[in-house]
Amino acid sequence: MIRNPGKEALVAYLLIAPFVAVYALIFIYPTVQMFLLSFTDAGLIGGGDFVGLDNYERLPRDRRFDTAFWNTAYFVLLTVIPGTVVALGISLGVTRLSGRLQALVLALFFLPYILPVSVVYRLWDWTLNFQFGIAMHLFDFFGMDRVPIFKVTAWFMPAVAFVTVWWTCGFSVLLFLAGLRAIPREIYEAASLDNATRWTTFRKVTWPLLWPVTSLVLTIQLIVQLKIFDQVYLFSTGGRPNDNLVMVYYIFQRAFQSDQGGRAAAVAVVLFIMVIIVSVLNFQLMRLSGGRNR
């Protein structure tokens, strides 16, 4: 086949031009600016003076940063593994079903994932409402005192984590279902000929063959939950935001509520590096275990 390299490159540049323009403007430029901003004492809008590493040196002594960092870690702990276990359980239940029943049951489990976060917030704020929430009947039933869940610091993170698992689980379920479908039926037939129990079959067949998907789900969840903001912000309204800070919330607070763009950018850089480290580790693990697409 005859190729005309010059013309081909020209066409290629035309095709990638819109994409490159958009990326240069809203991805590369802001990323560079974020690093530059983190070395200044600028407010949100308008410049500032170069202050070297001051903004970073403050962080270890900054109590709110401390809260934000550990709350984020706590949130990751409360969502990543529990969410993955719940999703695995759901997909094991759903994959046995067939036809319309499967479609219906999957839709019920998946629907929350499709909803906007503010709708999820309204639904759960209502369900867990201190005075009128239907979930409070469960508290009454077990003879517990009702709790204004999102106003009490000890309850806040676990409750938001619970809502988050409910909201985002559907995504992991889809990945598990795809993984389960890829396991050849013959293996299960062979296992049932050997009179293997359900538990043995799960432990010896399903779990090891599903492991690549499980590790994918775990790492995706880890990266997503490090970036949590929306739910924490919404459920904090009228509560105690300073106790509930997470990393992105702290960036938002410093930049948009305290007008300290420089200090906020330093926090952003820390989160940026955290996510990159996790992503790179993830990428290396994937390579070691034979790649995402098996």
Next chain:
Amino acid sequence: MNAANARRFNAAGAAITAITVICAMIWAFPIYWGIVSSLKPDDEVVRSYIELWPDTLTFEHYIFALTQTQIGYWYVNSIATAIGVTVLTVGTSVFAGYAISQLRFPLRRPLWWLILASFMVPTQVLIINHFVLMANMGLLNTWAGIILPQLIHPVVIIVYKQFFDQVPHDFREAAIMDNASEWRILFKVYIPMNWGVTTALSIVTFIWAWNAFLWPFLAVTKTDMMTITVGITQTNDSFGVYYASELAAAVLAGLPVALAYLLFQRRVTEAITLSAGIKG
């Protein structure tokens, strides 16, 4: 397996099926409960006992939400910005994906690495600089300002590249023999062969954009420029303590995406699985 064993197995299987179905119903219950509550009159909403269906069915809260809030504006803003994000993301990605998949040009490798790298960067950390940039461009409180920072969806290009890579080379060679231009090959061969992917990616990009909260929340300060996802959380005062009206507004905000999912269930699940790097 002997007969007794099989019977025991089937009984257990039926039990697991029943448990799965019951769990699914409990799982979706808060959605049902929100909808039912929004259809009750105020005095029924705050009753101290549980009523799974309203005594008197009323649409007063929907009428309230539609007439006493700016939900009409919010709908228009959400539809316009979500369509904008979808068209621009899918449009720029299909071109870039084709170039990277099929054409040879000097910067091809670095571009591909940039796309893979951007996959890792959390856009949440860019909010400060997006805000400054949009403020400097005078785009705060505009549709363009809401749309632009939402165009970072590298996964759309990655999926397109994978699908274009799989189109058999014979098609391309035959088209080149016929002296077809790259444009014709893209529009007459590659895009038509992948309509399914385009539909799936468009639907999920639309859903992502509709559901976006953080950036639209920062980019807009005027109530009538908000998207519906932000709007329903920002005007507590216009609802007072009327839970049912808040819920009615929430139902209205979730309805379009829920319908999009229920109508295109297979496409949505396909695209979401693809976006995680798994071929469904």
